[in-house]
Amino acid sequence: MAQWVDACAADAVGNEDVIRFDHAGRTFAVYRSPEDKYYATDGLCTHEKVHLCDGLVMDNIIECPKHNGRFDYKTGQARGAPCIINLKTYPTKVEGGRVFIDIA
Amino acid sequence: MGGIVIIGAGMAGARACINLRASGYEGEITLIGEEVHLPYDRPPLSKSTITDEQEAGPIWLLDHSIVDSLKLKTLLGMHVDSLDTAGKAVVLGDGRRVAYDKLLLATGAKPRKLPGASGDHALTLRDHRDAIELRRRFQPGKSIVVIGGGFIGLEVASSALKRGCSVALVEMQPRILMRGVPEAIAKIVHDRHVQAGVNMCVGVGIAEITAHAVKLADGREIVADTIIAGIGAAPEIRLAQQAGLAIENGIACNAELQTSEPDIYAAGDCCSFPHELFAGRRMRLEAWRNAQEQAATVAENLLGGHKAHTNIPWFWSDQYDLSLQIAGVADLGPHVVQRVPAPGALLLFHLADDGRLMGVSGIGPGNSVARDVKLAEMMIAKQMKPAAAALADVSVPLKSLMKG
Numbered sequence: 001m002a003q004w005v006d007a008c009a010a011d012a013v014g015n016e017d018v019i020r021f022d023h024a025g026r027t028f029a030v031y032r033s034p035e036d037k038y039y040a041t042d043g044l045c046t047h048e049k050v051h052l053c054d055g056l057v058m059d060n061i062i063e064c065p066k067h068n069g070r071f072d073y074k075t076g077q078a079r080g081a082p083c084i085i086n087l088k089t090y091p092t093k094v095e096g097g098r099v100f101i102d103i104a
Numbered sequence: 105m106g107g108i109v110i111i112g113a114g115m116a117g118a119r120a121c122i123n124l125r126a127s128g129y130e131g132e133i134t135l136i137g138e139e140v141h142l143p144y145d146r147p148p149l150s151k152s153t154i155t156d157e158q159e160a161g162p163i164w165l166l167d168h169s170i171v172d173s174l175k176l177k178t179l180l181g182m183h184v185d186s187l188d189t190a191g192k193a194v195v196l197g198d199g200r201r202v203a204y205d206k207l208l209l210a211t212g213a214k215p216r217k218l219p220g221a222s223g224d225h226a227l228t229l230r231d232h233r234d235a236i237e238l239r240r241r242f243q244p245g246k247s248i249v250v251i252g253g254g255f256i257g258l259e260v261a262s263s264a265l266k267r268g269c270s271v272a273l274v275e276m277q278p279r280i281l282m283r284g285v286p287e288a289i290a291k292i293v294h295d296r297h298v299q300a301g302v303n304m305c306v307g308v309g310i311a312e313i314t315a316h317a318v319k320l321a322d323g324r325e326i327v328a329d330t331i332i333a334g335i336g337a338a339p340e341i342r343l344a345q346q347a348g349l350a351i352e353n354g355i356a357c358n359a360e361l362q363t364s365e366p367d368i369y370a371a372g373d374c375c376s377f378p379h380e381l382f383a384g385r386r387m388r389l390e391a392w393r394n395a396q397e398q399a400a401t402v403a404e405n406l407l408g409g410h411k412a413h414t415n416i417p418w419f420w421s422d423q424y425d426l427s428l429q430i431a432g433v434a435d436l437g438p439h440v441v442q443r444v445p446a447p448g449a450l451l452l453f454h455l456a457d458d459g460r461l462m463g464v465s466g467i468g469p470g471n472s473v474a475r476d477v478k479l480a481e482m483m484i485a486k487q488m489k490p491a492a493a494a495l496a497d498v499s500v501p502l503k504s505l506m507k508g
Contacts, residue, residue, distance in 0.1 A: 016503075054471035056478045065474030066420070066427075068393060081119060081396045082145075082165075 002091075003104035007040065010097050018062060018073075020053035023103065028090065029053050030099055031073045033060065038092040039073050040101040046071075046078065046085035106132070106203030108406055109194055111184055111343065112210030113137025114146065115392060116372030118165040119399030120208055120406075125174045129407055133176050134202055136194065139231060140181040142166050147392055149235040150259035151422060154242060155266045162232045187347040189365050206367050206406045209344060209355055210399075213337035213373035213390055218251060218313070226313065226331040229256060241330045244268030249318045249328040253280030253306065255421045257334030258293065261302050262424055272303035272326045274318065279306060284419070286434060286452050288442075289467045293423050300424060337390055339374040352376055354388040359412035361402045369406060371398035381414050381487070382433050382462070393418050416481050425469050431481035432463030441495045446472045453480060459489035476502050 007021040013032040020043055021028045027043030029052045045052055045064040054065040062073045063080075070080030076087040091102040108124060110117045113135050121133055137143070144162030153160065164170075171178060183197030193201040215228035229235060238260065242248065248264040250257045253275030264271045273280075281290040298304055309321040318326045339354035350356040350364035354376035361369050361377055372395040376388040397415040404411050418431045437454025445451055449468025456462050464480035466473030479502040483490055494500045 050471065054474055056475045063478060065471035065478075068418075068478075081122075081400075 001104055002102045004093070004100045004102050007092075007099045007101050010038070010094050010099050013038070013099070016057050016059070018053050018055065018057050020051060021101070026103070027051065028101065028103070029062070029073070030092070030101065031057060031062065033074070038094060038099050040090040040092050040099075041071070041073050041076055042088045045069055045083065046087055047083045052087075106192065106205050107134065108132070108206050108208065109134045109136065109202055109204035110208040110210055111136050111194065112208075112212055112340075112372070112374075113139065113141075113143045113178070113180065114210060114212050114372060115143070115165060115395035116210035116212075116399045116402075117208070118143035119396050120210065120371065120403050121166065121174055121176055122170075123400050123403035124406065127403060127407055129403075131205075133174070134179065134204075135176050136179045136182050136184060136196075136202070138181070138183055141232065142168070142171065142178070142180065144232060146230075149232060150229060150256055151263055153232065153235040154239045154260070154263040159236065159239065184343060187343050187368075189347050189349075189368070192367065204367070206369070208402060208406060209363070209368060209370040209374060210372045210395075211340035211343065211355075211370075211374045213339050215333070215337050216335050218331070218333035218335060226251075226333055228333050229260060230337075238263075238330075238332065239267075242267035242269050245270070246329040247327045248272070249274065249326050249331045250334060251310065251318070251331060252334035252336070253277070253304075254283065254334055254336065255281070255419075257332070258297065258423055259421060260332055260334060261297060262300065265300055265302060270303075271301070272305060272318075272328075273297065274305045274308065274310060274320065274326075276309050277307065280304075284430065284434065285428070286440070286454075286465050288452060289428065289450060289465050292450065292467050293426070293428065296424055296426055337373065339376075339388060341374060344368075344370070344374075352386060356386075359414075360405045360410055361398060361413055362405065369402050371395065371402040377413055379414065379417075379433075380412050381416070381485070382436060385433070385436075387417065387433075389417050391417065391419050414485075416484050418481060426467055427469075427471055427473065428465075428467045429473055429477040430463070430465045431477055432461070432484040434463035434465055437462035439492070441492045443476070443496055443498060445476055445498055449473050451476055451480075453490075453492075453495045455489075455492065459492075461488055461490055479503055479506060482506060 029043045031039040050066040069083030071087045076089040143165040248269045250273045312319040344355045355370040357377045373390045378384040401413040434454040439455040441453040443451040449472045451466040454463035
């Protein structure tokens, strides 16, 4: 069963940027790609649980602000040391200017 | 065929194993470590290993399942006696010989010992066992004296304070973080330690160290249940030196991290190399990320590549709620531009005479400077000459300068 939650206004995330979204004790990262598509992943780096929202988005890559671990935020794939565990991703949709993510 | 032998089971050695396999190398890899442990992460040793509520074991860089899947042969708790470069073999402490086709020295660095202190009274911090010993001694109410105002000393001071100790820090130099950290940023760190309650004794030498006190040159006497020296580290060059390899502030390598002996390479804290992006300046970097990145470069070159190591030097330190990040080589950029990206945060850009960005230094709460330091690092790598006025103006996103 899908469980869509309203994460943020679509324009709250800058182009090629990321923001943090907390919901029911969980934390997520919501991304807007250079092509203005939206993506969502778990909010914490799989290496040392650092909030990825403080990191830099470059094309399809989010880089952790603490130790420069990298992930492809579209697929969750770990793409650079020290990260070896992939990041969980979540489906997104935009409706009425809001970004929803399916956290099920 | 002896395959590839790696001496040193720290970050550089561990990542070299991973990178060699990722590059498709299927020959033998032998990883030799002096400690009994598999490779583990050292940054937590000055922080969470000491301060976490529950005592925890090392955080593994390679665990048994990874060692198995990478088909590594490990020799742990193993002292290496010498290198036989003519016979292309490593001679172990127990007399056995391990043949190599290519050898990687990832022997790291060892903490400098405090002159004039002896016994178990003056400790240093390098390995997991050291950190557990500090944890055991840092009991509430104990008096801890840290000697040395570098990153390790400062992190240990903040960890001791967190454990409820009374803490003094002694630095002979006129200020803390003299090496590589600009004064304005060192001052923020200094003030934060004072605010937290560390007795900061800076610009004063040590007259004498007794069983229970440190006597300063200005006459002050500080009671000490435990003294920790964080006065820098020396590269571990014994094997290289005995084998007649070139030494120059570490094991001297070329830009491809190859030593003066063609089949022997070096990476990590023990390796000095000329950096092509910084006018060929020879540098030795005692840093976590450098160890990872040099392991990647050296793995490629062990397999026949000729890649120069040109990653931008990068350091970080956590001090209480503050994070400090430094990229590039600040002292090659005499023109300093300041940017205040958020309250309590500070970024300094170091520009050369021709306007090229050479270094960036940032400090701020949490990870508030991380993005900007990263962007500046990318500009340094691209040898960009960003306009000083734009760097100083927080209404101009640094990212926009990248695309200009």
